[in-house]
Amino acid sequence: MHNGGRWYGGWTMLSREERTVLEIDGEAVIEVDLNSSQLTLLSSLTGQPMHCGDTWSDAYQVLVDRLALDEPSELTRSKVKQLIVELIGTGNVAILLS
Numbered sequence: 001m002h003n004g005g006r007w008y009g010g011w012t013m014l015s016r017e018e019r020t021v022l023e024i025d026g027e028a029v030i031e032v033d034l035n036s037s038q039l040t041l042l043s044s045l046t047g048q049p050m051h052c053g054d055t056w057s058d059a060y061q062v063l064v065d066r067l068a069l070d071e072p073s074e075l076t077r078s079k080v081k082q083l084i085v086e087l088i089g090t091g092n093v094a095i096l097l098s
Contacts, residue, residue: 036059038085038088039059039060039084039088060077060084061073061077064077067080
């Protein structure tokens, strides 16, 4: 449990459908998918609410909707997510200026 709270093994390479049938001691195993986890965790750690949509809104999609670019929404969301995750991971805002 020293790998970011994850327990790695052969099951990590299983598809989502295959993981739904896993059990531990006869009990079903669940998978929690935290919405916009990087932003949600950063918001929680800093005590700063995100103020983007309601509780269950996809924070990345809220930004995509506000950008209203002339490209597929899925592509824009992927770019927005990648940028945010990289900024949180590196703490380097200079990436935005280049």
